Amino acid sequence: MTAQDWIQIVLVAFLIGGAAPFVGHYLAWVFESPRIAPERLIHRLIGTDPDKGMDWREYAGALLLSNGIFFAAGFVLLWAQRILPLNPRHLSAMSPEVTFNTAASFVTNTNWQAYVGESQLSNFSQMVPITFLMFVGANTGMAALIAIIRGFVRSGTQSLGNYWDDFFRFFVRAFLPACVVMATVLVWQGVPQTLATSVVAHPLEGGTQTLILGPVASIEAVKNLGTNGGGFYNANAAHPFENPTPFTNTLELLGMLTFTASLPFLFGRLSRRPRQGWALFAAIMILFGLGFGAIEISEKAKNPLFASAGIAQATTPFLDGGNTEGKEMRLGITQTSLFSNTTIAATTGAVDAAMDSMNPLALMVAFSHMWLNEEPGGKGVGFAGLLKEVVLAIFIAGLMVGRTPEFLGKKLEAREVKLAALSLIVTPFLVLLLTALGVTASFGTSSMDNPGPHGFEEVLYAYSSGNANNGSAMAGLNAATPFYADSIGIEMLLSRYLPMLPLLALAGALIRKRIHPDTAGTLPTDTPLFVGLLVGFMLLVGLLTFFPALMLGPILEQLSMMHGVSF
Amino acid sequence: MKSLTTSLRATLLLLLITGFAYPLAVDAVGQLIFPHQANGSLILKNGVVIGSSLIGQPFSQPRYFHPRPSATPDPTGSGSVPYDASFSSASNLAPSNGAEIKAVQSFAQAYRRENGLPPTEPVPVDAVTASGSGLDPDISLANALLQVGRVSKARALDPSTVKKLVMEHAEGPQWGLLGARHVNVLGLNLALDAMKP
Numbered sequence: 001m002t003a004q005d006w007i008q009i010v011l012v013a014f015l016i017g018g019a020a021p022f023v024g025h026y027l028a029w030v031f032e033s034p035r036i037a038p039e040r041l042i043h044r045l046i047g048t049d050p051d052k053g054m055d056w057r058e059y060a061g062a063l064l065l066s067n068g069i070f071f072a073a074g075f076v077l078l079w080a081q082r083i084l085p086l087n088p089r090h091l092s093a094m095s096p097e098v099t100f101n102t103a104a105s106f107v108t109n110t111n112w113q114a115y116v117g118e119s120q121l122s123n124f125s126q127m128v129p130i131t132f133l134m135f136v137g138a139n140t141g142m143a144a145l146i147a148i149i150r151g152f153v154r155s156g157t158q159s160l161g162n163y164w165d166d167f168f169r170f171f172v173r174a175f176l177p178a179c180v181v182m183a184t185v186l187v188w189q190g191v192p193q194t195l196a197t198s199v200v201a202h203p204l205e206g207g208t209q210t211l212i213l214g215p216v217a218s219i220e221a222v223k224n225l226g227t228n229g230g231g232f233y234n235a236n237a238a239h240p241f242e243n244p245t246p247f248t249n250t251l252e253l254l255g256m257l258t259f260t261a262s263l264p265f266l267f268g269r270l271s272r273r274p275r276q277g278w279a280l281f282a283a284i285m286i287l288f289g290l291g292f293g294a295i296e297i298s299e300k301a302k303n304p305l306f307a308s309a310g311i312a313q314a315t316t317p318f319l320d321g322g323n324t325e326g327k328e329m330r331l332g333i334t335q336t337s338l339f340s341n342t343t344i345a346a347t348t349g350a351v352d353a354a355m356d357s358m359n360p361l362a363l364m365v366a367f368s369h370m371w372l373n374e375e376p377g378g379k380g381v382g383f384a385g386l387l388k389e390v391v392l393a394i395f396i397a398g399l400m401v402g403r404t405p406e407f408l409g410k411k412l413e414a415r416e417v418k419l420a421a422l423s424l425i426v427t428p429f430l431v432l433l434l435t436a437l438g439v440t441a442s443f444g445t446s447s448m449d450n451p452g453p454h455g456f457e458e459v460l461y462a463y464s465s466g467n468a469n470n471g472s473a474m475a476g477l478n479a480a481t482p483f484y485a486d487s488i489g490i491e492m493l494l495s496r497y498l499p500m501l502p503l504l505a506l507a508g509a510l511i512r513k514r515i516h517p518d519t520a521g522t523l524p525t526d527t528p529l530f531v532g533l534l535v536g537f538m539l540l541v542g543l544l545t546f547f548p549a550l551m552l553g554p555i556l557e558q559l560s561m562m563h564g565v566s567f
Numbered sequence: 568m569k570s571l572t573t574s575l576r577a578t579l580l581l582l583l584i585t586g587f588a589y590p591l592a593v594d595a596v597g598q599l600i601f602p603h604q605a606n607g608s609l610i611l612k613n614g615v616v617i618g619s620s621l622i623g624q625p626f627s628q629p630r631y632f633h634p635r636p637s638a639t640p641d642p643t644g645s646g647s648v649p650y651d652a653s654f655s656s657a658s659n660l661a662p663s664n665g666a667e668i669k670a671v672q673s674f675a676q677a678y679r680r681e682n683g684l685p686p687t688e689p690v691p692v693d694a695v696t697a698s699g700s701g702l703d704p705d706i707s708l709a710n711a712l713l714q715v716g717r718v719s720k721a722r723a724l725d726p727s728t729v730k731k732l733v734m735e736h737a738e739g740p741q742w743g744l745l746g747a748r749h750v751n752v753l754g755l756n757l758a759l760d761a762m763k764p
Contacts (some may be wrong), residue, residue, distance in 0.1 A: 011713035046576040047569075069574040071581065118723060119654055128586035135585040164577065178590065183593040184600075190621055193590075201609070201616045204631065204756060209655065210653045211619055213607050217597060218590040234737060235655035238699025240621040246746025303662050309672040312689035320747035325667065325696040326657040329635070329705035330739065332747025353699045354657030357667075392647035454661035476659030507689070520749040526764070541717045557663050566665040 001300070002315060005363075009292075012250060012338055016257055022145035023258055024158065024262035025266020030173045031146055031166065031270070034075035034438065038172050041142040043164065044440065050168075053159025059147050060501055062163040063140060067107055070136045074101040075491040077129035077445035087122035088197050094120055097482045101489040106133035109378055110140055111223070111230030112488060114479045118212040118233050123197055126232060127215045131222060138226030138379045139175060142502055143167045150506020152408055153271040154342035155515045160507055174259065175225065182255055189251075190244035195215040200562025213432075216241055224255035227379045229349030229471040237339070237352040238328055249352060250333045253342040260346045261285075263383040272406055275526035279490035280386060283534045287375035291365045292341040297331050299323045299340075305566050326354025336468050337362075349471025356450065356458065360554035360561070363457060366549065371427060372542040378469055381496075385504050390525070391420040391506070397523055397530075408521055409515035419506040423434030423499040424452040427467055428545040430491055434463040435549070443483045449476025452521040452567030453560070457553040462488060467495040511560035571618040575735070610753070618753055623704040626756065629681070630721040632714050634752045635693055639701035650702060658697040671695045682717045704736055704751035708737055722763055732758055 017332040035043075035050065043050045054062065077084070081093045093099060098114050105112040116123065121130070147160040187193050192213045201209045201277070216232045220242055223229060233239040239374050264284065268277020280369040302313040315321040320332040327336050332353060339352045344366045355366065360493045369375065374386040383470065391407060398405030405412040436445035438459040449454035465472055466488040479488065524530060543550075560567070570615045597605035602679040606622045620626050623634045637649035638658035660667035675694035679688060691709040737754045739748045 004747075005741060011744065042580065046573050046578060048573050059727050062574075065570055066574045066577065067569075069578045070581075075577050113647070116654060126588045127756075128582065131590060132582050132586045136581055141617050164573065179589065180593065184596055185696075187593070187601045190604045190608050191710055192607045194607075195594065196606070196691075199607060199609065201618045201652075203618055204760070205624075205626055207625075209618060209622070209650065210607075210624060211607055212667055213596065215590040218593040218607075221593075222585075234653045235657065235700035235702070237572035238657065239655050240623075240700060240704060241619075244621050245742045250745055258660060305663070305668050306671055306692070307641070309668070309675045309695070310687065310689050311671065311675060311692050311695060312709065313692045316709065317748070318705045318712065319691050319693070319739050321692055323662060323700075324693045325660065325662065326699045327696075328703050329707060329749040330692055330703075330746055332739075335746055348580050351699075355658055357658035357662065358658060359662050405632075416653060432760070449659055450661040450664050452661075452663060476655065476661075479572075520621055557661075560665050566663050567661075567670050 007207045008338065009335050012253070016256055016261055019258070020262040021141065021265045023262035024268055024277065027174060027259070027262060027266045029267035030169050035169070036166070036173065039168050041490050042168050042172070046164065047554040048162075048164045048544045050161055050162050050165035054162055055158040056147070056151070056160055058505045059163050060504045062495065063144060066163070067140055070133065071103050071107045074107060074129045074133045075099060078102060078125055081122050081125050081385045084122070084125035085123045086127070086195060088198075088530045089122070091120060091122050097485040097489070098480055101485040103133070104489040104492050105471065106130060106228070106230060108450055108469050108492045109137035109228060110224070110466065110469040110491065110492045110496070111228045112310050112466055112479075113230055113471070114488075115484050116234040117231060123214040125194060130230065131215075131219055134219070134226050134230065135171070135175065138169055138222075138228060139171050139228070141380035142170045142259070142291065142380055143380070144504065145384045148384045148503050149267055149508045151510040152387065152410070155249040156161055157511060160504070160511065170382050178225050178258065179218070179221040181249065183217040184227060185251065186217040186248055187219050189248045190241075191248065192241055193216040197357060200429055211510055220252070221255070224252045224348060225254050225258055227346050227348040229343065231350060233330055237350045238326070238354070240328070243352055246331055246335050249331050249339055252350070256346040256348045257340050257376065259379055260382055263376065263380070267383070271528065273408065276408070279526040280390070282500050284375045284386070286535050286544070287372065287538070288341070288345050288530070289457070291345055291369055291375070292337060294365045295341050296334060296337040299337050301359060303359070304420035304561055304564060309501045316455060323357070323359055326357035328352065329530050343472060344470060345375050347382060347470040348466050349371060349465065351472050355461070356476040359507045362463070364550060364554040365389065367460070367464055367546070367554070368543055370464040370470050371431070371546055373427070374538070381469070381500060385423070385499070388420045388423050388503060389543070390432070390505070390534060391416060393425065393534045394523060394525065396537060397533060404522070404523060406516065407525060409518065410510055410513045411516070415507055419502040419509065424500040424541070425427060426495055426499045431460070431463045431467045431493055432546075432549065433485055434491060437458045438463065443481065446482060447478040447481055449478070450567075451559040453553050454567065457557070460549055460553055463491060467492040469496055570728045580745050593760045610757070620751065620754060621704055622652050623702050624738055624751065624753060629717050631756045632711060632752050635695045635703050635706055637701040638694065649753045653701055655702055657701060657741050683710070684712055686714065691703060704753060706752055707750055708733070711755070713733040718759070722759065724763060731757075732762065
């Protein structure tokens with residue numbers, strides 16, 4: 001680690017910690033202040049009464065119905081690519097299963113990509129259906145979170161709020177303006193934004209080089225601010241047009257955290273318990289920081305298997321050494337580690353380096369982030385998942401001391417704990433079952449690109465990513481086969497909505513409860529002790545289920561490499 | 568029924584805002600204020616587009632500095648077409664994969680041969696590994712300096728002149744803060760051509 005590395009790390013940490021409270025408080029204002037004119041106009045246009053409260057069933061119904069229509073619109077527009085404008089290369093539609101996979105992937109905020117953007121999608125497809133789905137997918141998660149938070153902090157009503165009211169408050173006053181600003185800054189740094197499709201260049205040594213252009217900056221902005229992650233290009237943010245400078249790299253990773261790391265402070269404001277917000281932020285940042293540290297150490301390390309080839313891997317003033325396979329020189333290892341940790345932890349899934357070429361320890365962090373999916377997790381749903389962990393951690397603590405568990409003055413009883421646990425088991429159930437299928441059936445194993453434990457990791461990664469609605473990939477795996485496109489497509493839909501519904505039901509159960517004043521017997525949930533309990537609980541419950549899978553994958557690979565064994 | 572029409576209307580409205588108004592507004596701003604960047608940071612020479620300052624291109628002649636290995640695949644089948652900007656891709660080889668170790672060994676041998684280096688000379692790791700995009704426009708300073716001997720010989724230039732040029736083209740960290748030090752290969756080669764064609 002050089003001084004240069006530390007400067008960047010401290011700077012990014014400072015920016016995250018400095019900005020998150022302000023954004024959180026701004027979001028609280030967005031959801032609590034009177035509607036502004038553009039929002040009122042939108043509600044007139046779409047014919048809703050934004051003041052009409054919805055109970056959890058109505059809220060979930062409106063959410064699911066809207067997402068069904070978003071999905072259908074996206075699917076049809078992608079499917080019709082051939083006959084739509086802005087397609088001078090006459091690209092035909094993708095296969096039915098890849099089109100299904102893509103629409104499912106983008107409406108669920110996953111942005112898993114079974115296609116190659118620059119060679120399979122027209123600029124119309126990138127600009128209209130893809131950008132549209134990126135916005136609405138992320139925006140839906142935010143609306144769901146606000147409804148869930150209201151269950152925790154409101155009382156004496158059935159109403160979790162109005163879905164369309166929440167949806168457009170965030171869209172109009174936070175999401176869209178932030179995207180416009182960020183896209184403009186990205187263009188300044190070199191990200192293309194044009195309706196032109198390509199330019200043929202004539203390189204110095206002869207031949208031709210076709211440069212693919214398009215509305216890249218507008219996608220890049222929403223991709224990060226919405227924790228979507230789907231790139232314009234196949235190489236995603238490793239591509240110099242998506243991420244031309246170290247500054248864009250920093251800006252993009254901060255973009256992913258803008259509306260996710262600030263949510264504890266939104267919660268602190270809405271619950272009128274600011275200390276609670278800080279406590280949850282601390283829990284998130286402990287896991288986030290640990291993850292970054294491990295990735296940085298892992299990717300700075302020398303590969304012992306390269307020793308015999310006589311490779312200079314150490315960092316010097318003339319070489320940013322480490323695992324440079326699949327990484328870009330302008331960014332360097334530290335920027336790449338910062339970005340990689342953030343993109344997995346915030347379930348964005350954009351990558352500025354090839355995940356498939358990362359060292360095993362870094363992949364172990366990536367797996368852990370995807371399985372926990374709450375530090376800070378994707379837009380809205382990540383923090384909702386954290387609240388579920390809080391409920392369960394308080395329940396466990398209550399069992400230990402023999403008291404009725406309480407959170408924010410509300411008693412947590414059998415129904416609440418069952419619903420939280422129901423939401424929790426979706427992840428291991430889907431990931432382990434589908435991975436088992438993928439690594440045993442021939443139509444699963446034939447897609448693997450790397451041999452040995454790394455091949456197993458590729459399949460495990462694909463289903464972990466689909467389940468986490470993350471979208472990053474160990475891209476060597478050929479996921480454009482009918483088996484993977486369909487199974488991951490279905491998995492993304494299930495793992496988006498299955499855990500969300502019990503949490504909305506949990507909110508529906510909580511909102512009916514009275515708020516009791518704290519007593520001497522109440523477990524304080526805003527202390528360092530509770531933060532420790534929560535983090536320990538998350539690690540134990542979230543990761544223990546997966547430990548055998550980690551043994552078969554990254555741990556086995558790491559030990560083999562240390563003993564000079566390649567596959 | 569009412570909620571269905573609401574969803575349909577909202578979808579239509581959101582399609583118009585996010586699919587048209589938003590990208591076209593960014594387009595207008597970008598084309599107006601930053602036309603060079605918005606159109607791909609293209610480099611023109613005598614009115615011909617020779618490339619983009621952000622995208623690497625293939626170089627194999629001794630008189631030019633060489634970029635990193637590139638894993639952009641041949642879209643029609645197996646093999647690779649280095650620096651194919653229409654199909655960005657990484658090698659996706661695992662650090663434990665025997666094929667990766669073999670590739671690194673053969674890149675290192677070729678690099679030493681091209682540059683007339685002794686077999687004990689360590690080769691900078693960026694010179695034997697493919698980038699994330701396959702289009703990395705940059706190499707490390709260590710990599711560029713090891714190529715100075717070959718380039719100056721091929722161009723009959725004094726090595727110290729070429730070395731000075733390399734150091735002048737060293738970029739980063741950005742604003743002294745962000746990223747790593749590197750050299751843009753196309754920029755450096757253009758400067759070489761300008762100095763002595």
